[in-house]
Amino acid sequence: DAVDRAAADIFVSLAPQPHGSRRPFRVALAGGTTPRALYALLASSEYRHRVAWDQVAFFFGDERAVPPDHPDSNYRAANDALLRLLDISEKCVHRMKGEVPDLEAAAAAYERELQSAFEGARVPHFDLIFLGMGPDGHTASLFPGSSALAECKRLVVPVTDAPKPPLRRLTLTIPVLNAAKLVLFMATGADKAPALREVLKGTASPDQYPAKHVRPGPERLAWLVDEAAGGTL
Numbered sequence: 001d002a003v004d005r006a007a008a009d010i011f012v013s014l015a016p017q018p019h020g021s022r023r024p025f026r027v028a029l030a031g032g033t034t035p036r037a038l039y040a041l042l043a044s045s046e047y048r049h050r051v052a053w054d055q056v057a058f059f060f061g062d063e064r065a066v067p068p069d070h071p072d073s074n075y076r077a078a079n080d081a082l083l084r085l086l087d088i089s090e091k092c093v094h095r096m097k098g099e100v101p102d103l104e105a106a107a108a109a110y111e112r113e114l115q116s117a118f119e120g121a122r123v124p125h126f127d128l129i130f131l132g133m134g135p136d137g138h139t140a141s142l143f144p145g146s147s148a149l150a151e152c153k154r155l156v157v158p159v160t161d162a163p164k165p166p167l168r169r170l171t172l173t174i175p176v177l178n179a180a181k182l183v184l185f186m187a188t189g190a191d192k193a194p195a196l197r198e199v200l201k202g203t204a205s206p207d208q209y210p211a212k213h214v215r216p217g218p219e220r221l222a223w224l225v226d227e228a229a230g231g232t233l
């Protein structure tokens with residue numbers, strides 16, 4: 001709960017406020033299970049009135065190659081816990097279309113959507129990117145030893161050999177993660193402790209612990225971890 005509340009408080013402190021000056025706020029949501037309680041908290045009566053939601057544009061850090069109503073869909077998880085409950089307009093939700101058979105085309109389409117949403121910037125600078133981390137140190141759908149880790153031009157790439165099912169996914173690349181104004185990792189549970197120690201203090205190659213590639217710069221990276229994940233740091 002403390003991790004969720006800290007993440008929600010940071011989000012609210014950065015997002016446009018009701019009756020505040022109008023400004024775009026572009027956030028990329030994390031997949032997996034960790035952020036679901038955060039999404040529910042943001043949609044709760046305690047938090048929902050503290051953000052001018054009509055100025056927030058939602059994107060995704062990665063998506064599985066499944067339809068948007070599939071149980072494995074990161075979009076479905078965010079929609080069920082947050083987007084649908086806040087009645088966010090569809091034009092403010094930029095879903096990665098993982099369901100299309102041609103993932104290369106889907107990646108290229110999302111890249112165009114990013115460039116259009118970020119006024120043609122070569123690399124989008126998200127206001128905030130939420131990320132999770134797997135027990136192997138992967139983040140988004142950037143897995144240990146993946147060729148996607150070396151991608152330094154494309155913003156979005158397909159993954160067809162993910163060790164964490166589903167096999168096929170779409171993911172933002174490291175340059176996009178490192179261009180964010182703030183990256184907020186959430187990692188909880190003892191199963192994340194070894195990778196977290198390696199990422200934050202170890203000497204292993206970032207290619208073996210991809211979360212270690214995420215270095216947006218000073219004051220632009222924060223980890224929210226619980227005792228089980230970070231107690232021995």
Ligand code: 6PG
Pocket residue numbers: 030031032033034035061062063064074131132133134138139140141164
């Ligand atoms: C995904 C996520 C992935 C996730 C980690 C942690 O699509 O699987 O983007 O990077 O954040 O695997 O997952 P949990 O939060 O479920 O532990």
